[in-house]
Amino acid sequence: MNMFRILALWCFVLCATAGIQPLQAQPAQTESSLTVVAEPEVEMADTLRQDGKIYVVVVVLLTVLGGMIAYLVALDRKVGRLEKQFKDELVNH
Amino acid sequence: MKNTWWKTLTVLLLVFTVVAGMLSEVPRLAILNETIRNLYFHVPMWFGMILILLVSVIYSIRYLRNPTLKNDVVAYEAAKVGILFGVLGIITGMEWAKFTWGEYWSNDPKQNASAIGLLIYFAYLVLRSSFNEQQQRARISAVYNIFAFAALIPLLFILPRLTDSLHPGNGGNPGFNSYDLDNRLRLVFYPAVLGWTLLGIWIVNVKSRLELLRQRLYEHV
Numbered sequence: 356m357n358m359f360r361i362l363a364l365w366c367f368v369l370c371a372t373a374g375i376q377p378l379q380a381q382p383a384q385t386e387s388s389l390t391v392v393a394e395p396e397v398e399m400a401d402t403l404r405q406d407g408k409i410y411v412v413v414v415v416l417l418t419v420l421g422g423m424i425a426y427l428v429a430l431d432r433k434v435g436r437l438e439k440q441f442k443d444e445l446v447n448h
Numbered sequence: 449m450k451n452t453w454w455k456t457l458t459v460l461l462l463v464f465t466v467v468a469g470m471l472s473e474v475p476r477l478a479i480l481n482e483t484i485r486n487l488y489f490h491v492p493m494w495f496g497m498i499l500i501l502l503v504s505v506i507y508s509i510r511y512l513r514n515p516t517l518k519n520d521v522v523a524y525e526a527a528k529v530g531i532l533f534g535v536l537g538i539i540t541g542m543e544w545a546k547f548t549w550g551e552y553w554s555n556d557p558k559q560n561a562s563a564i565g566l567l568i569y570f571a572y573l574v575l576r577s578s579f580n581e582q583q584q585r586a587r588i589s590a591v592y593n594i595f596a597f598a599a600l601i602p603l604l605f606i607l608p609r610l611t612d613s614l615h616p617g618n619g620g621n622p623g624f625n626s627y628d629l630d631n632r633l634r635l636v637f638y639p640a641v642l643g644w645t646l647l648g649i650w651i652v653n654v655k656s657r658l659e660l661l662r663q664r665l666y667e668h669v
Contacts, residue, residue: 397476409470416466424459427650434657441661
């Protein structure tokens with residue numbers, strides 16, 4: 356089990372670094388192909404971000420996500436308790 | 449909670465998805481505008497669905513080789529969560545399509561194919577609920593589940609690519625080519641896929657344990 360855990364963590368780190376590396380190597384490509392061609396007239400939510408309002412969205416999304424996950428964790432714990440109770444009863448009877 | 453490390457990883461990945469998904473730089477593309485961020489929320493539903501349905505079909509095959517209650521329960525719960533992901537994927541896709549393609553439903557080959565795929569899986573639920581006898585239900589629905597998964601793969605990954613489609617990566621283009629331009633998207637997209645999929649697996653885990661408890665309770669009472 357411990358071996359598996361280390362292996363999984365290591366895989367995650369590997370994938371994460373593999374994801375970051377192309378990001379660092381990227382600017383030269385973007386300059387030429389993307390920003391120059393597309394930037395001038397494309398509308399983005401720049402003002403929204405300037406006003407700081409996008410953070411409101413992030414907070415709301417995190418609240419929703421947090422609520423959902425808290426619910427799932429509570430459910431998980433409840434099932435865990437039941438499992439334990441059930442095992443104890445099997446031993447006692 | 450047992451085995452909490454991957455559940456912690458799920459939470460971390462999802463928090464990263466929401467924060468980085470909203471705040472990170474994305475390519476400036478006409479028509480798509482900021483909706484390109486849906487890549488982190490709509491597409492992982494489909495990737496998650498496929499992976500969770502793969503779990504389901506693996507447990508179905510395991511059931512046919514070794515008919516235990518656990519194999520059947522996990523296959524069923526995974527199929528249900530996979531279907532939930534698929535339904536969310538189709539709804540989010542319709543919402544996105546309304547504002548970029550102009551219509552909720554434009555009979556895009558991939559839209560139609562995924563709708564058919566979901567119908568095949570709805571039939572799995574109907575089929576399952578039509579048996580009273582547990583072993584018969586488990587065995588026949590396991591066989592059907594294998595068929596459903598085998599039908600889903602060409603529907604989602606092969607047939608839409610043979611014709612022109614509004615979806616990127618279709619109509620002769622290889623899968624991810626349009627995103628290859630930008631690795632900033634990938635940096636959030638892959639963690640997003642992993643995070644949403646793990647969330648689905650977590651739900652399958654809790655639901656299966658609950659269902660197994662319920663079944664054992666019936667045995668002992």
